[in-house]
Amino acid sequence: MELANETTVRELAATIPGAARIFERFGIDYCCGGERSLAGACSAAKIGVEEVVRALEQTSAQQEERDWQAASLAVLVGHIVEKHHAYVRTEIPRLMALLAKVVRVHGQNHAELEKVEESFRALAEELSMHLLKEERMLFPYIVQLESAAKSGGRPVPAMFGTVQNPVRMMMMEHDSAGELLHKMRELTNGYIVPEGCCMSYKMLYRALPEFEADLHRHIHLENNILFPRAIALEARAA
Ligand SMILES: [Fe+2]
Numbered sequence: 340m341e342l343a344n345e346t347t348v349r350e351l352a353a354t355i356p357g358a359a360r361i362f363e364r365f366g367i368d369y370c371c372g373g374e375r376s377l378a379g380a381c382s383a384a385k386i387g388v389e390e391v392v393r394a395l396e397q398t399s400a401q402q403e404e405r406d407w408q409a410a411s412l413a414v415l416v417g418h419i420v421e422k423h424h425a426y427v428r429t430e431i432p433r434l435m436a437l438l439a440k441v442v443r444v445h446g447q448n449h450a451e452l453e454k455v456e457e458s459f460r461a462l463a464e465e466l467s468m469h470l471l472k473e474e475r476m477l478f479p480y481i482v483q484l485e486s487a488a489k490s491g492g493r494p495v496p497a498m499f500g501t502v503q504n505p506v507r508m509m510m511m512e513h514d515s516a517g518e519l520l521h522k523m524r525e526l527t528n529g530y531i532v533p534e535g536c537c538m539s540y541k542m543l544y545r546a547l548p549e550f551e552a553d554l555h556r557h558i559h560l561e562n563n564i565l566f567p568r569a570i571a572l573e574a575r576a577a
């Protein structure tokens with residue numbers, strides 16, 4: 340496998356099944372900051388590029404993960420909604436409650452907790468609207484685009500013009516979510532739990548990076564696979 344240094348992390352994540360999980364493990368930003376080359380991203384994350392290449396080669400040999408470039412867009416959309424949107428909706432109320440509890444008990448001694456709560460609330464509000472826009476507007480159009488292409492018909496014109504318009508908006512919202520996640524990671528010093536803290540604190544600092552990892556995978560599937568494929572499909576139908 341050729342992992343040229345010029346290939347961007349985003350391209351690798353989009354073409355090698357399982358790569359996103361590896362990047363997550365090494366702390367490599369493959370989602371909003373995915374424009375870097377692998378070598379550049381590894382030096383930013385202060386890790387050896389050889390180690391990452393080895394892990395990528397192994398996962399590529401195992402092919403454990405589904406190749407989303409080969410799946411239909413309808414199946415990919417279904418996967419995003421059933422797995423990632425459902426996860427966000429379940430986790431938001433649970434994490435908000437957990438945050439409120441930890442802030443109440445430890446907020447006085449750990450001033451950063453209130454800021455984490457504020458950022459998470461902003462993220463939760465943005466995401467709730469974002470998921471609805473995708474599910475009610477963009478995703479049905481993409482599925483319709485694909486079924487029209489399969490049946491040889493023409494897609495019904497969308498009220499938003501080209502698919503590139505909502506895609507651009509969704510990607511801006513992804514960037515904003517990425518910034519809030521980044522801010523929370525900074526505030527918590529990479530989710531390192533302070534000495535002698537309670538169980539809820541530990542649970543919170545375990546759940547927040549899990550939420551971050553899931554959102555990274557979710558945004559990656561949209562930005563790097565679903566959206567480019569939908570734009571290409573629309574261009575072919577024109
Ligand atoms: Fe989504």
Ligand SMILES: [Fe+2]
Pocket residue numbers: 469473509513558561
């Ligand atoms: Fe999205």
